[in-house]
Amino acid sequence: MTAAASPELMMQPDNRNGTDMKIEADFPTGRVEVVDASDPGDIRLRVPADTGTDFLCWYNFRVTGPAGVLRRFTIENASDSLKLRLPNRENQAHQWLGAGPVASADGENWTRLAHHFDGRAFRFWHVPRHEVTHYAKFAPYPPEREAAFLDRCAAAPGVTREAIGQSTEGRRIEMLRLGSGPLNFWVIARQHPSETQGAFFLEGMLERLLTPDADARALLSAATLQVVPNVNPDGWMRGHTRANADGLNLNREWSADNPAPEVAAVRDAMERTGVDFCLDCHADNELEYVFAWASENVPAWTPARRQPFELFERNWAKANPDYIPGRAYPGGCPAEADLSMGWNWIGNRFPDSLSILLEQPFKDVQERPDPLTGWSPQRAHALGRAVVVPMAAEAARRSEP
Ligand SMILES: [Zn+2]
The missing domain is CATH 2.60.40.3120 (Immunoglobulin-like)
Known part of the structure; x- marks a missing residue:
């Protein structure tokens, strides 16, 4: 085939x-x-x-x-x-x-x-x-749009762009770095290439950070932000649903001794900087709402780590009505977290971090549905613009003396 x-x-x-x-x-x-x-x-x-x-x-x-x-x-x-x-x-x-x-x-x-x-x-x-x-299935995110957007970001003052590694087929794993603060914030997307919602989300987030308002300035002065917009470029060029060019599900590779090169690149870069905050952007085929979850039940989890996540949820909801806090983990949160998954591995490796999984829907949302477009690139973009607010608040919380 x-x-x-x-x-x-x-x-x-x-x-x-x-x-x-x-x-x-x-x-x-x-x-x-x-x-x-x-x-x-x-x-x-x-x-x-x-x-x-x-x-x-x-x-x-x-x-x-x-x-x-x-x-x-x-x-x-x-x-x-x-x-x-x-x-x-x-x-x-x-x-x-x-x-x-x-x-x-x-x-x-x-x-x-x-x-x-x-x-x-x-x-x-x-x-x-x-x-x-x-x-x-959902609005594609064309590779030429991604390339042009990366160029535009990299040309903005205060932004650096580097290849942190190479994919299985030799494509660059791109990372943008912006901000000047001592905290290390990370946002990664597209381990699963067909989940293009993450790309539209990142456009919204980065556009706000590149034309900064008060929240964006606060975030960028408290934290240095590393963004990996496309962890799986080979899978995307092939039109894959979830796998890389070798047929590997990258979000089951994080705890491996020798993970796929795409995951190794991100993991190694995180080891170099440390992680205070990470948002791993995905989309879910079945859910009819935006869902986020902290790295609960990893071995390094403590109940005290739940409070910053709940604060993050409340701040995000204030910034965008499409984020509705307090959703239960679909099917129940596993008693033992799977450390082969990115956000869990990160939350365990960096025990003081706030590591969050984000799932946007493919289907329309139950609340504020739009029969014409369903959940759309525009809604994903707006959700990404809004995430600057809870990220800035999290940076401020961590900067308190
Ligand atoms: Zn995914």
Whole structure:
């Protein structure tokens, strides 16, 4: 299986309409396999698993064909992903329920589509207003946008950019450093490449820090902030759901003696600076709300470490109504934390740190839902702008004499 649509199926005559329809996924971050696209009313697709794994759910492709003609899509192997559900999620609707795909004519503005899961296949339908339409599980974050944004950040006064290591396929693991304070704050994202919410979140956070207001100035004078925007660049270029180029789930590599090079790069850089605060940005396929959790129940955990997290939650909620504090850990917090996961490993290795896991949704949120866009790049961006407030408060708390 390959990330691209099978070449022999790239051009399919649309006999019913007398015009060609073309489905393409052979671009960076693209993902789909065409089974049969000869009829716009019955376009049959499969989602290939990440190389060497059973992980699948990210899809991202472009359709060229006549506007105004109903397209009905079926992802035939959707249910294959359900055997890898996280434990204790039986009471949570799985990833294909209530999770409409998004469509866009310009790659910038994305709207949700109607959809249906029949127990095996996932179907959605659309009448395009333009000849070329993009379809994806969630708004993709184009590599060229990431490169341009990194350039813009690196050109700003007081920001340095360095490669802290190389990915499996030799791509740079980029890190931005800004601020001048003695505390070491970290924000990392995209261990799981398809969770693009983290990229939009970081744009919001960094834009505020680069045009600083009072909260941003307070944070940057109390702390030095290290940001790793994309821990898994190979996985993203391949259009993977969760794995790196070697088929490894990076968020199960942190406690290994010889972890994947992407994790080794971040871990080593953290060892050099120390960590007072870390936010690890993810997105969850099933949840219908923004969720954050401290590294509770790691061996170095003490009940006193809960208070700073609760303060962080309250301050974030004041800054953005999409953050609702006090959510329970989905399925119950494990009695023993899994130290192979980044935020737990960090919270244990740096016992005085506040280490937080962030999960944004793919689905729409239960509170303040938006039927047109669902949880969106714009909402993720706003959540990232807002996180500067609780981070500044945490830096102030740690700076108290
Ligand atoms: Zn994740």
